[in-house]
Amino acid sequence: MSVRSRLRLVVAVTAMLSALPAYSLTLTDEVGRTIELDKPIERAVVIGSYDLDIIAAIGGGDRIVGVAGHDFEQYRKAGAKWVPEQTVGEMGQINYEAVIAADPDALILYANGGWEEAAKQLAPFDIPVIVASGWKNDRFDENVTLLGEAFGLQDGAKRVHDFRQRIYAEIDKRIAGKAPRTVYYENEIAYQTPTKGSGFYEAIVRGGGKSIFEDVVFGKDGRTQGTVWKTPIDAGEVLTRDPDVIIREFGNSYNGSTAEVFAAEKAELLARPGWSDLKAAQDNNIYIVNAYQLGQQAKTLTSLYVASWLYPEAFADLNPDDLTREWVEKYLGLKHLGGDGVYFTRVGKGQS
Numbered sequence: 001m002s003v004r005s006r007l008r009l010v011v012a013v014t015a016m017l018s019a020l021p022a023y024s025l026t027l028t029d030e031v032g033r034t035i036e037l038d039k040p041i042e043r044a045v046v047i048g049s050y051d052l053d054i055i056a057a058i059g060g061g062d063r064i065v066g067v068a069g070h071d072f073e074q075y076r077k078a079g080a081k082w083v084p085e086q087t088v089g090e091m092g093q094i095n096y097e098a099v100i101a102a103d104p105d106a107l108i109l110y111a112n113g114g115w116e117e118a119a120k121q122l123a124p125f126d127i128p129v130i131v132a133s134g135w136k137n138d139r140f141d142e143n144v145t146l147l148g149e150a151f152g153l154q155d156g157a158k159r160v161h162d163f164r165q166r167i168y169a170e171i172d173k174r175i176a177g178k179a180p181r182t183v184y185y186e187n188e189i190a191y192q193t194p195t196k197g198s199g200f201y202e203a204i205v206r207g208g209g210k211s212i213f214e215d216v217v218f219g220k221d222g223r224t225q226g227t228v229w230k231t232p233i234d235a236g237e238v239l240t241r242d243p244d245v246i247i248r249e250f251g252n253s254y255n256g257s258t259a260e261v262f263a264a265e266k267a268e269l270l271a272r273p274g275w276s277d278l279k280a281a282q283d284n285n286i287y288i289v290n291a292y293q294l295g296q297q298a299k300t301l302t303s304l305y306v307a308s309w310l311y312p313e314a315f316a317d318l319n320p321d322d323l324t325r326e327w328v329e330k331y332l333g334l335k336h337l338g339g340d341g342v343y344f345t346r347v348g349k350g351q352s
Contacts, residue, residue, distance in 0.1 A: 050134030
């Protein structure tokens with residue numbers, strides 16, 4: 001081919017390439033907003049640990065260039081390499097100057113994280129705001145897909161979907177045909193429990209449990225104090241309804257909790273009037289949990305552990321810690337510290 005012919009070919013190819021439309025991706029985020037991206041996200045500011053986990057799990061952890069101060073402290077314990085200069089305030093108190101300085105392709109945060117103000121503040125700088133509440137159990141799959149598309153990591157998103165379905169398949173197989181056992185789940189505030197519509201309530205049901213307060217609906221019949229996640233209940237009703245299993249949540253830290261902390265929680269619970277006579281106490285079926293591990297995957301792991309505690313005979317050949325280790329180490333790239341004695345402990349009247 002002559003030099004002139006080669007030049008003509010180069011000119012023709014260049015013209016063809018220039019005529020191709022620029023990259024364009026249209027997304028619909030959790031709150032129904034249309035988001036236009038001109039390339040997959042390569043730099044992201046992410047406010048919210050559940051979203052951080054999803055992005056890490058799909059393979060985009062190295063693209064995170066800004067995080068909330070609370071998340072920075074939490075993940076630093078786990079070995080994350082972020083530096084203090086990458087913090088951008090807190091949820092609801094975003095440092096927009098820090099966000100802009102990070103030069104992100106997008107800001108990602110929860111639906112309850114003040115996205116309206118964030119979108120207003122960042123619009124003049126052409127920084128799109130994507131809403132994805134990674135903590136929502138009923139939106140987890142949709143948000144994994146959304147973030148997979150936003151980062152161009154659809155294969156990673158599929159792996160996360162498949163892993164989650166594997167967990168649910170194990171639960172369904174092992175609890176099939178079993179009558180639901182009753183559960184009292186208490187938040188870190190005494191005599192407050194998640195009710196219908198909250199993630200932990202739904203996770204208990206998904207794990208084969210039945211809340212002893214399934215008849216309590218936040219916002220109805222005078223139940224207006226607290227929230228759907230922390231609805232106050234009558235202390236005497238716990239004694240009357242006498243659950244098979246009690247789960248007491250306190251703390252939320254990657255490092256878990258010490259034996260001394262677990263012991264203090266046990267002493268407080270069993271000192272409550274009537275509690276030592278509860279069925280759960282007599283059968284040593286009170287579980288004191290640090291919420292960090294059980295809350296993973298929008299509480300998918302809550303369902304797994306609850307199922308294993310309610311029906312231990314069905315999980316004789318499957319330790320939930322093994323699946324948790326796979327999630328933490330293979331997907332999140334962190335060190336798994338263990339389960340029993342770190343993030344939870346089983347206690348009761350007969351337990352030392």
